[in-house]
Amino acid sequence: MPTAVICGVTGQDGAYLSELLLSKGYQVIGTSRDAEATRASNLRRIGVADRVPIVSTTLTDFRSVMQLLTKYKPDELYNLAGQSSVSLSFEQPVETLESIGQGTITLLEAIRFIGRPMRLYNAGSAECFGDSAEPCTEETPFRPRSPYAVAKATAHWALANYREAYGLHACTGILFNHESPLRSPRFVTRKIVAAACRIASGSKEKLKLGNIDVERDWGWAPEYVDAMWRILQHPVPKDYVIATGVTVSLRDFIQAAFGHVGLNWHDHVENNPELIRPSEIRRGHANPQLARELLGWQAKVHVEQVVTRMIEAERTAEKVLEN
Amino acid sequence: MTKALITGITGQDGSYLAELLLKKGYEVFGLVRRSSSFNTGRIDHIYRDSHDPETRLRLVYGDLNDASSLNHMLRTIRPDEIYNLGAQSHVRVSFDVPEYTAEVTGLGCLRILEAIRESGLNCKFYQASSSELYGKVVEVPQKETTPFYPRSPYACAKAFAYYITVNYRESYGTFATNGILFNHESPRRGETFVTRKITRGIANIKFGLDDKLYLGNLDAKRDWGFAGDYVEGMWMMMQQAEPDDYVLATGETHSVREFLDLAFDYAGLDWKKHVEIDPRYFRPAEVDLLLGDSTKARKKLGWQPRVSFPELVRMMVDADLELIRARVHGTGASTRPVRAD
Numbered sequence: 001m002p003t004a005v006i007c008g009v010t011g012q013d014g015a016y017l018s019e020l021l022l023s024k025g026y027q028v029i030g031t032s033r034d035a036e037a038t039r040a041s042n043l044r045r046i047g048v049a050d051r052v053p054i055v056s057t058t059l060t061d062f063r064s065v066m067q068l069l070t071k072y073k074p075d076e077l078y079n080l081a082g083q084s085s086v087s088l089s090f091e092q093p094v095e096t097l098e099s100i101g102q103g104t105i106t107l108l109e110a111i112r113f114i115g116r117p118m119r120l121y122n123a124g125s126a127e128c129f130g131d132s133a134e135p136c137t138e139e140t141p142f143r144p145r146s147p148y149a150v151a152k153a154t155a156h157w158a159l160a161n162y163r164e165a166y167g168l169h170a171c172t173g174i175l176f177n178h179e180s181p182l183r184s185p186r187f188v189t190r191k192i193v194a195a196a197c198r199i200a201s202g203s204k205e206k207l208k209l210g211n212i213d214v215e216r217d218w219g220w221a222p223e224y225v226d227a228m229w230r231i232l233q234h235p236v237p238k239d240y241v242i243a244t245g246v247t248v249s250l251r252d253f254i255q256a257a258f259g260h261v262g263l264n265w266h267d268h269v270e271n272n273p274e275l276i277r278p279s280e281i282r283r284g285h286a287n288p289q290l291a292r293e294l295l296g297w298q299a300k301v302h303v304e305q306v307v308t309r310m311i312e313a314e315r316t317a318e319k320v321l322e323n
Numbered sequence: 324m325t326k327a328l329i330t331g332i333t334g335q336d337g338s339y340l341a342e343l344l345l346k347k348g349y350e351v352f353g354l355v356r357r358s359s360s361f362n363t364g365r366i367d368h369i370y371r372d373s374h375d376p377e378t379r380l381r382l383v384y385g386d387l388n389d390a391s392s393l394n395h396m397l398r399t400i401r402p403d404e405i406y407n408l409g410a411q412s413h414v415r416v417s418f419d420v421p422e423y424t425a426e427v428t429g430l431g432c433l434r435i436l437e438a439i440r441e442s443g444l445n446c447k448f449y450q451a452s453s454s455e456l457y458g459k460v461v462e463v464p465q466k467e468t469t470p471f472y473p474r475s476p477y478a479c480a481k482a483f484a485y486y487i488t489v490n491y492r493e494s495y496g497t498f499a500t501n502g503i504l505f506n507h508e509s510p511r512r513g514e515t516f517v518t519r520k521i522t523r524g525i526a527n528i529k530f531g532l533d534d535k536l537y538l539g540n541l542d543a544k545r546d547w548g549f550a551g552d553y554v555e556g557m558w559m560m561m562q563q564a565e566p567d568d569y570v571l572a573t574g575e576t577h578s579v580r581e582f583l584d585l586a587f588d589y590a591g592l593d594w595k596k597h598v599e600i601d602p603r604y605f606r607p608a609e610v611d612l613l614l615g616d617s618t619k620a621r622k623k624l625g626w627q628p629r630v631s632f633p634e635l636v637r638m639m640v641d642a643d644l645e646l647i648r649a650r651v652h653g654t655g656a657s658t659r660p661v662r663a664d
Contacts, residue, residue, distance in 0.1 A: 008359070010358075010359040010360045011359035012359070014359070033358075033423075034411075034416075036413070036416075036513060036514065036515045037362050037513070038358070038359075038360050038362065039360045039361070039362055039364070040360055041360040041361075042359060042360060056416060056419065056420065057420075058420050058422075058423040060422070060423060060426075061420045061421070061422040061423040062422065063419070063420070063421060063422065064419060064420045064422075064423065067419060083357055084357075084359075085357065088357060088384055091384060091385075091392055091395065092357070092384065092385070092386055092389045092391075092392045093389070093391060094388070094389040094390065094391055094392070095357075095386040095388050095389035095392065098388060098389075184359065
């Protein structure tokens, strides 16, 4: 039975990836900074919490990482840990760089030091591209526009360097936005969906948003964790862009979400300039051709269904709370 | 309105302190670390939605590892009192993550002191120091003048924080105070701390969910008080005209074994039938005996613990029995999502 370690298992992707790997017969070990304190609510919600032991690990702590890798001897290691919010990264730039940049380098160093063959997947980000005129591929140069993106770019290049310098089987997945009901309410998609559902159930609140003209490629997270797994199964380690290939504006997302619950979004959404980021990416768009050709991976769920599924899940959760 | 900033608000002491300060009319800001699964169970009952104009408790994202976020917070909140309760607070875990423990528990304190100095704010600072500083004790009982002998990465980090707090008081005139608190427990104690582990274990055994309880060193002796009493002591230290360091303790010491006797007996069980020793829970270097002398706090602050050791044990057993009962019967309180601003 192959063993996989997922660093940052309590997040959205960690939960779905655990579920996928368990279904493929892996033994899955998860990490979190404080295994005792975490409620592991995402793992619980999809019903895999009992099958994924969580170990306290801090990626910036070398001993902690060494201990993890020597004890569990993983065949595959998925690094999904780190500060994950672009907007929070403007408030906590140092912690963002440490948890993502230094965390990844510590992991690479530990793998190199141990010298055991293991495959590493690292969660890269399409935020690294910044504003790009062309649909982004693996060859598109990075122009990061937030502390988060700078940290992800650092991790990206560190990993590529260790792959070339020391022959590690290490890959970065450059994932565009991928959403699900497990998204934290801090993220704009979930914030919109949750507000639309509350307003539909009678709440009088106004939904305050920043720039709604931004355009993004939004996919369905459970499909993206399948791409992560496929990336590690390919015999040659490479980096891949993972996206649906379809870009829409945040305005479209809002309209779809409110429309789905029978509301006109114009009546409920207000602009709040405080939420506009110091530097914003206007448009994210992708060309995920390489993943299709080499991994046979292609997104089946597009943004309309992402909205529908998130709304439905939110309404089910509301009903559970009421009862 | 007096403003207080609490780091570590989601922990045991943070939640009791927030309750106390809200009751005293403070506006309370709690620092929370980013996390995928929000761990706010201990403050859900006092948290109101941030859009509610009446709310006096606000949660803000920040991190003791991020000096710039702390500086920004001080500048925007401008607190009158800061209580630094945030830490990697588990002694056994500190042997597994020593570097991280030193960062958060040690340097975290320095980053706040620096931010206070940098901001020029006239604000008071409380540092949560720990009886673990006494470690391999050089005298019994331990008081403010007893030399330290830290025996874990946690205690070493706390020693740094203690001394740097004194140093900033003396070098820059910061109102900075150390509360050297002996063990203080409650139904909100983290589930991996030995007292809570025992009372939770009892509840599980009582409801037939478990039969065994695995523990480490039963001979360790500690001075155990009730956390609710201790946060009052913290507040009192901050109301003094001059900053100083104080020991808070009950003045009684009991072994883990005695805790087991009282707790199991109260639940009508015999611990010898259920408890097994697992050497994994032994610390590489153990602290055998802690016993505090809090004469200074009693005289100068008028502080006194109210809850006795047997009362504390019973309170914790009762609370865990109730918790498991509610879970078994499916009447547990639904958890409401809490958002930080």
